[in-house]
Amino acid sequence: MGTFHSLLPLLVSALLSSSSPSVATLTADEAAAIVQRQQLAALGLYDRHPNDHVHIDIDIDIKITNPRLLTAHKALQALKDALYSDPNNFTGNWVGPDVCAYNGVLCVPSIHNASESAVATLDMNAADVAGYLPKEIGLMRDLAVLHLNSNRFCGVIPEEIRDMAELYELDASNNRFVGPFPAAVLEVPKLSYLDIRFNDFDGPIPPELFVKPYDAIFLNNNRFTSGIPETIGKTKATVIVLANNELGGCIPKSIGEAAATLDQFVFTNNSLTGCLPVETGLLANAAVFDVSGNELAGSIPPALSGLSKVEQLDLSRNMFTGDVPREVCELLALANLSVSYNFLTREAAECSARNGSMDRSFHDEANCMGQSRPTQRSADECAPVVSHPVDCTKVKPCGWPSVEPVPKPAQRPPPPVATPPPLPPPSPPSSVDARPLVSPPPPPILSPPPPLASPPPPVFSPPPPPPPHVVVPPVRGTKYQSPPPPLFPGY
Structure with a gap:
């Protein structure tokens, strides 16, 4: 240099x-x-x-002989330039050639050349900066940990993130990123921890997500739609949180194939329908299973007794009917069981006994257990559902996509072609009027209807206000360097 x-x-x-x-x-x-x-x-x-592909504009006055730190300097300066608000002056010392002294930057010996230092971590958690993520971020190919939690980043995650060959942990949660699922993330070869919760991502969840060898997947509190991919059974993740989205369809039977690794399964507050598959009972290693706040129907399968390590089982706020199985209430590790706000009519004595336990809670309010219990639904509220229970043995097994294909719109008939009126018979030649006959104008040509207007361009939301001071809870079951974002209602 x-x-x-x-x-x-x-x-x-x-x-x-x-x-x-x-x-x-x-x-x-x-x-x-x-x-x-x-x-x-x-x-x-x-x-x-x-x-x-990435615009390079290295300051030739910066003397950095280490090529790894030189490219990191370029990326960090581009990131600093992409910020339009830094109220805490987090990037105030991002000047000069000593990249390893920048706030949030951690350098270690390069795994490719131990004699050279490399930027391994960029931690901007809770820095309260506002701006966008520039494409030059892809230059940081030595980076293993990227923490952007609890800031005000907006726009999209650039495609160049696929070039971060050593990236292991990506936490972009609690920002205002928009657009579809950032598909380029799936091309990061060593990624294991993916946290993009509390953003404004929308559209379908790609099936390829669950084929990747990720250990933790947090997509909650976005606006993802469509169904749960059948490939969820191929996941190696210990934690999957898809809560508070707009997912529909049913839970695939393939979920049971994830039994070897799945520890936490949280799908609360979506629009899932159909029956709870009996294959759910194969998740013997699951400690948390939460499908509350959906539209699941039918009976609670006794096969859930296979959840031998489950500590929290939440089936509340659905459309379940029938009994609360005895086998479920007898689960030894189960500390918190909730079946409230359903249409259940009976429960085993083993379930009721949980109400008197100090270490085992049981919530069964707002069901159809009878008028002798003041916390239950009224008979008028129960009758329409209880009288027409869903027989899960006759429900079509869940696949993906589970929604019916959208019918093609009827073809619009072509517009009628105007027919010109018949020409009048020619007049006999006149010796007085020798002017030539004038032909009538050609018939009008009907133009096809104008094309439909293009949809308006996406509107990028303004960055959110600075996050309030909250107590950050730990991530139970899986430990990472990055803390989770503030605990909003419902994960």
Whole structure:
């Protein structure tokens, strides 16, 4: 780097003294650009990013001999420039060549060359900055941990994030990112922890997500739609949280195939329908199973007795009918069982006995257990549902997608073609009027209807206000460096 810097005046002088007219007019900035390209070629970046895949504008006055720190400097300066609010001056010391001294930056010896330092962690959690994530973030190929939790980032996650070859942990939660699921994240080869909860992502969840060897997947509190992919049975994750979205359809039977690893399964507050598959009982390692706040129907399967390690089982606020199985209430590890706000009519004595226990809670209010219990629904409220229970043995097994295909719209008939009126018979030639006959104008041509208007461009939401001071709870079952975002109602 220092060699290029010292050769710059000589290079500019030589170029300006050239006899070529095109070279003689070369400015110092243009000559500096040549030096920059040479620097990039020396770092192996010029060919890596053809056609300005990532715009490179390295400050030639910064003397950084370590090529890994040089590219990290470029990325961090681009990130700083992309911020329009930094009320706590978090990036105030992001100046000069000592990248490893920047706030939030942790350097370690490179795994590729122990004699060189590399930026391994960028932790901006709760910095309260506002801005967007620039595409130059993809230059940080040594980065293993990227924490952006609890800021005011907006816009989209750039596709260049796929270039972060060492990224292991991505926490972009509690921001205002928008758009569909960031598919480029699925191309990060070593990613294990994905947390994009509390944003404004929308659209379907890609089936490829659950095929990746992720250990933790947090997508809750977005606006994801469609159904749960059948590939969820292939997941190796210990934690899957999809709560507070707009997911519909049913829970695939393949969920039982995730028994070896799944520890926490949280799908609360969506629009899931159908029956709870008996394969759920195969999740013997699950400690948390929460499908509350959906539209699940039918009976509670006794097969849930297979959840031998479950500590929290929440089936509340659904449309379940029938009994609360004795086998479920007898689960030894179960500390919190809730079946409230359903249409259940009976419960085993083992379930009622939980109400007197100090360490085992049981919630069964707002069901249809009879008028002798003041916390139950009225007979008028129960009758429409209880009299027409769903027989899960006759319900079509859940696949994905579970929604019916949208019928194609009827083809609009072509517009009628106007027929010109018949021509009048020709008049006999007149010796007085010798003017030639004038042909009638051609018939009008009916134009096809105008095309439908294009949808308006997406409106990027303004960044959210700074997060309030809250107590951050631990992530139970899986430990990571990044804390979860503030605990909003319902995960």
